[in-house]
Amino acid sequence: MLSEKVKALKEEINKYQAVSEEALEQYRLRFISRKGELTALFAELKNVASENKKAMGQELNELKNLAQSRFQELIEELSSSKVSETADHPDLTLPTVSGDLGSIHPLTIVRARIVEIFERMGFNLSEGPEIEDDFHNFTALNFPPNHPAREMQDTFFIEKDPDIALRTHTSSVQVRVMENQKPPIRTLSPGRVFRNEAISARAHCVFHQVEGLYVDENVSFQDLKQTLYHFVKEMFGKETKIRFRPSYFPFTEPSAEIDISCQICHGKGCNICKYTGWVEIGGSGMVDPNVLENCGIDSKKYTGFAFGMGIERMTMLKYQIKDLRLFTENDVRFLKQFTPFT
Numbered sequence: 001m002l003s004e005k006v007k008a009l010k011e012e013i014n015k016y017q018a019v020s021e022e023a024l025e026q027y028r029l030r031f032i033s034r035k036g037e038l039t040a041l042f043a044e045l046k047n048v049a050s051e052n053k054k055a056m057g058q059e060l061n062e063l064k065n066l067a068q069s070r071f072q073e074l075i076e077e078l079s080s081s082k083v084s085e086t087a088d089h090p091d092l093t094l095p096t097v098s099g100d101l102g103s104i105h106p107l108t109i110v111r112a113r114i115v116e117i118f119e120r121m122g123f124n125l126s127e128g129p130e131i132e133d134d135f136h137n138f139t140a141l142n143f144p145p146n147h148p149a150r151e152m153q154d155t156f157f158i159e160k161d162p163d164i165a166l167r168t169h170t171s172s173v174q175v176r177v178m179e180n181q182k183p184p185i186r187t188l189s190p191g192r193v194f195r196n197e198a199i200s201a202r203a204h205c206v207f208h209q210v211e212g213l214y215v216d217e218n219v220s221f222q223d224l225k226q227t228l229y230h231f232v233k234e235m236f237g238k239e240t241k242i243r244f245r246p247s248y249f250p251f252t253e254p255s256a257e258i259d260i261s262c263q264i265c266h267g268k269g270c271n272i273c274k275y276t277g278w279v280e281i282g283g284s285g286m287v288d289p290n291v292l293e294n295c296g297i298d299s300k301k302y303t304g305f306a307f308g309m310g311i312e313r314m315t316m317l318k319y320q321i322k323d324l325r326l327f328t329e330n331d332v333r334f335l336k337q338f339t340p341f342t
């Protein structure tokens, strides 16, 4: 009698499936708990004939051990089935794991600030292709074919005859804007430029410029000076001085280089400003009438000013960075040091 019950329970325990927490709890109550069926069987042992008691007791003990080990198995099965269940159906209501936030590249910070300052003066944004033809990069800008001024900029050519090259300056965007729009034009064109130069702390073959162009009736050199004066004060602080140094560019007449007082030594003289107290941030001038005409703008009616400034140069001055290569190495220890300024 008893041994049949033992056999039946053994089978039941082996087949038992804990499909849920409740089923597992049912199992525990029936086969593990002191008030369960096994305890009841042990109680029946006293009715077993004495010669069979020992064998029966052994059988019951084995059943008890089986119930215990099966219970452990069921716990494990249930928890692993839960894991795979959640893997199949991720809980979309859980809060996200917060990752490390990146930081804004210093060149992006400075470009955004430049754009902001000029937008407030009524300049819009324009852009042009980085792969440019000879007309937009040189010819329209008053560089005649074989003119030595073309050699001022070491060009990466992609194709010869007709010449296709990586643009050497953002002045090419001036041409595209003037070809397609009528004055008044007030536009700012930040972008990447390319020159065939050896990479060093002070020079790179890829860098950024920002081009400005203002064409309307009666635009004068005074407007150019005032615009850049305002920009420099906003960008580098009220105490920063600006000076215009006569220069030459084929596309402007007269032309001037833009210098600001050195941000490192504040004009006293240091190795960054080569002990002059001044550092150059770009070139500027009155748009040459030939350039206006090349782009279909009446140079008798309209005048304009233009400027082109180096974004890396301004960023180095702003944040006192001494090596141009840091901008492209993408070392996070460098990149994470910059926060947007106001």
Ligand code: DAH
Pocket (backbone or CB within 6 Å): 168, 169, 170, 171, 211, 212, 249, 251, 252, 282, 283, 284, 285, 286, 305, 306, 307, 308, 309
């Ligand atoms: N394109 C010149 C350069 O890359 C910079 C420049 C000078 C731009 C004078 C201008 C300008 O618009 O008027 O060196």
